[in-house]
Amino acid sequence: NEIYSQFKRLPNPDLIMYVFPHLAGSDPAPVPGYTTVFPLYQRVQYAMPGERVEDY
Template sequence: MRPTWIDRRMVLLVVIASIALGGCATHSEKLLPRGERTMLDIWQHETGGGPGNQAGRQLLDARQSLRRPLTEADARATTALNTAYTRSAANEIHRQFHRLPNPDLVMYVFPHLAGTEPVPVPGYSTVFPLYQRVQYAMPGERVEEY
């Protein structure tokens, strides 16, 4: 009785495997037909044509009307803005990333007994920072010193 059950199970397993593998035997051209158009043709059709087309010319004209030359004030402002973030010997002295305040907390420990053999410990004060890590500000985020 047992060998028959194993044979039926093997036959069922072979049938399922052949069906599963038969599904993978499809030709790629049948699944995704390529057609006559290339990607360049599709791109030009969807974006309004190539550079010689009227729509492409209108797009270039619209972009050109939005462009304007930089004035002298714009050029100076851009240069000044960029020099604030570049490294030089002069600005290496000054910190760009300032530390954010981390206030110190003062805690008073009352007199107590400590240890396995109770030893008297006098009262004392201790100082520790409020935050565990030092936090830094982004450049320009905090300008005043503390």
């Protein structure tokens, strides 16, 4: 557990995207609107020991 206390994870905010209702496929089929969530950064980032990690 020492590794977790020494290298803190940096914040990775979630982006929320709304996909509007649309038609899809070669035979246009209706797709209802929906919401999806994905992280801002592709990979998890870690802070160096002693680096400030709290919100500014």
